[in-house]
Amino acid sequence: MGVIPTNGWKVVKMRKVIVSEFVTLDGVMEDPGGAEKFKHGGWTMPYWNEEIAKFKFDELFASDALLLGRVTYQGFAAAWPSRADEEGFADRMNSLPKYVVSTTLKEVEWNNSRLIKGNIAEEVSKLKQQPGQDILIAGSGELVNSLMQHDLIDEYRLLVYPVVLGSGKRLFKEGTNKTLRFVETKTFSSGVVLLSFQSVGKVGEK
Amino acid sequence: MRKISVFNHVTVDGFFAGPNGEIDWFKVIKKDDEWEKYTHGQAKSGSALMFGHTTYEMMKSYWPTPDAIKNDPGMAKVVNNSPKIVFSKTLQSVEEGPNWKNITLLHEIEPEEILKLKEEEDMTILGSGTIVQQFANLNLIDEYALVVVPVILGAGKYLFKDVKNTNLKLVEAKAFKNGIVLLNYQPIK
Numbered sequence: 001m002g003v004i005p006t007n008g009w010k011v012v013k014m015r016k017v018i019v020s021e022f023v024t025l026d027g028v029m030e031d032p033g034g035a036e037k038f039k040h041g042g043w044t045m046p047y048w049n050e051e052i053a054k055f056k057f058d059e060l061f062a063s064d065a066l067l068l069g070r071v072t073y074q075g076f077a078a079a080w081p082s083r084a085d086e087e088g089f090a091d092r093m094n095s096l097p098k099y100v101v102s103t104t105l106k107e108v109e110w111n112n113s114r115l116i117k118g119n120i121a122e123e124v125s126k127l128k129q130q131p132g133q134d135i136l137i138a139g140s141g142e143l144v145n146s147l148m149q150h151d152l153i154d155e156y157r158l159l160v161y162p163v164v165l166g167s168g169k170r171l172f173k174e175g176t177n178k179t180l181r182f183v184e185t186k187t188f189s190s191g192v193v194l195l196s197f198q199s200v201g202k203v204g205e206k
Numbered sequence: 207m208r209k210i211s212v213f214n215h216v217t218v219d220g221f222f223a224g225p226n227g228e229i230d231w232f233k234v235i236k237k238d239d240e241w242e243k244y245t246h247g248q249a250k251s252g253s254a255l256m257f258g259h260t261t262y263e264m265m266k267s268y269w270p271t272p273d274a275i276k277n278d279p280g281m282a283k284v285v286n287n288s289p290k291i292v293f294s295k296t297l298q299s300v301e302e303g304p305n306w307k308n309i310t311l312l313h314e315i316e317p318e319e320i321l322k323l324k325e326e327e328d329m330t331i332l333g334s335g336t337i338v339q340q341f342a343n344l345n346l347i348d349e350y351a352l353v354v355v356p357v358i359l360g361a362g363k364y365l366f367k368d369v370k371n372t373n374l375k376l377v378e379a380k381a382f383k384n385g386i387v388l389l390n391y392q393p394i395k
Contacts, residue, residue, distance in 0.1 A: 025352075025374065025391070026366035027220035040371065148358075158218070162374040162391060164342075164366050172219035177360035179234055180218060182385030191376035195387060197218065197356055 015128045016154040017067065019137045019144050020059055021171055023158050028168035029141055035075055040165045047161055047190040055186075055194070059157070060092055063136035065127065070102040072139030077110035099127065099135075101143050121150040128152070145173045155198050156180065162191040209348035210320070211330045212338050213248065214365055216352050221362030222335050227260055231357045238384035248351075249284040253328040259294035261333035270305035289327065293337055317344050335363050342369045345395050349377070354387040 022032040022044050034042025068076065076093070083090035098113040101120055108115050116123045124147060127135055137144060137153075147153050158171075180197035187193055214222045215232060223229055235241075257265060268274050269285040282305075290309045292300055300309045312319070315337070323329065331338055331347075341347050352365075374391040381387045 025389075026364070026369065156218075160389070162376045164369050164372040164374070166366070166369055166371045170220070172358055172360075174361050176358060178358040180356040180358065182356045182381065182387065185379055185381045185387050187376070187379045191374075193376065193379040193387075193389060195218070195354060 015065075015130065015132050015135055017124065017128060017135045017137065017147065017152055018059075018063070018155045018157065019147075019153050020056075020157040021138070021144075021159065022161060023171050024161050024163050024165050024168075026164045026166065027170045027172065028165045029139065029171040030168040032139075033075075035079065036071075038168060040168060043163055043165060044161060047188075047192050049188065049190050051188045052159070052190070052192060055159075055188075057087060057089055059136065060089060060096075062134055064096060064133040065135045066093075066096055066098045067124065067127070067135050067137045067140070067143070068098060068100050069140035069143035070100065070105055071142075073098070073100045073102070073105075073108070073110075073113070075139070077108075077113070081110060099123075101140075120146060121152060124150075124152050141169055141171055141173075144171065145176065148176045148178070151199065153199055155183070155196065157194060157196045159188075160193045160195055162193075208324045208326070208328050210324055210341065210346055211253070211328070211349040211351060212341075212347055213330050213332055213351045214338070214353065215355050216365050217355055217357045217359040217362070219358045219360070220364050220366065221359045222333065222338075222365040224359060224362040227264070227363070231355060231359060234357055235355060235386055236384040238382050238386075241382045241384055241386065244382075244388070246280055249281055251328065252288070253330040254289035254291060254323070255285065256291045256293070256329055256331045256334070256337065258334035258337040259292065259297055262290075262292045262294070262300075264333070265290075266306060270303055275305070291323070291329070293334075315340050315344065317346060320346055335365055335367065338365060339367055339369050342366075342372065342393070345393070347393055350374070350389070350391045350393075352389045352391070354389060356385050 021029055023029050031038035031041035032044040080090055080093045094111050099116055100108050100113055101116045179200050181200045183196040183198055185195055216222050269282050275282045286305050292311050295313055300311045302309055373394045375394055377390040379389050
């Protein structure tokens with residue numbers, strides 16, 4: 001006793017930035033819920049079930065901050081404040097701290113939101129060093145790609161939907177090259193597959 | 207009922223090859239007995255192989271060579287002897303060799319002709335994104351076997367480029383110990 005404080009491991013453990021996304025088999029992430037008027041919007045809806053709800057619930061409760069880009073933030077801010085459910089998912093969405101990355105937004109009105117206007121890499125690095133649970137990113141394609149360039153993402157969780165859309169914004173923009181470490185896969189009965197990966201480095205690096 | 211399948215490696219960002227057809231990223235796939243067993247089992251299933259011009263040339267430059275026959279005799283035998291169909295508008299003829307046999311050249315993808323060939327044997331498209339895309343848009347594909355390689359490539363050729371909106375049925379998702387995931391789907395026609 002004494003050499004390592006009893007809370008020693010907690011002190012050194014950095015918070016993880018987790019990117020959790022709905023994607024189609026052709027890699028599209030645009031408008032999964034259908035609120036954004038994309039012609040194929042709402043493509044996740046036919047596959048929603050209890051298992052996916054449970055997965056999203058567990059993930060949200062393992063996180064204590066949301067990190068969002070403007071488009072996703074605005075969609076969430078329009079939808080969540082008026083929602084409620086027995087399990088407390090909406091309450092948690094509404095109460096968790098939300099960090100919104102945008103150079104154009106002037107203010108953020110959704111409960112417990114704050115704006116990150118510049119120095120994204122620095123601000124996110126600071127968040128990671130604060131004590132806490134995971135930092136969760138959903139949607140927010142632009143933000144994901146810029147954080148990837150700064151190697152600030154620790155884990156990718158892709159819920160792959162059994163559909164090819166043929167058009168729409170892709171999750172991964174061209175230009176970033178990374179080798180990942182496979183973590184796990186999970187199959188949901190509606191045909192959705194979770195693929196989860198951790199960051200390791202660039203292709204060719206050990 | 208015979209089937210037409212697609213077997214392809216894809217990156218996490220959806221590419222089946224780099225910008226110039228590179229497949230050097232396959233090198234992240236570590237040796238894994240179970241995986242090898244699976245691929246060899248697939249290869250032995252006796253399917254005719256279909257390619258576009260680019261993939262065909264790549265296959266031809268590797269599999270009939272002494273190196274390939276030495277490194278992977280089982281697979282080399284299957285690829286070299288299986289019926290092979292090449293789709294190309296520009297190739298004038300295909301040359302057979304002592305280790306490279308059973309080749310048919312087709313200048314167009316004629317659905318009726320393809321369906322007729324399918325009555326005789328299972329057919330598998332390897333690589334060949336443009337062929338996959340044309341087959342997909344003609345509703346000719348019965349099954350996709352996609353091997354997800356844990357790489358974000360950042361540039362390359364999209365497997366599903368310009369493929370029409372299609373719903374699929376998940377048949378199987380299986381992870382191997384070396385970190386690759388096999389996804390099996392049937393398009394809902």
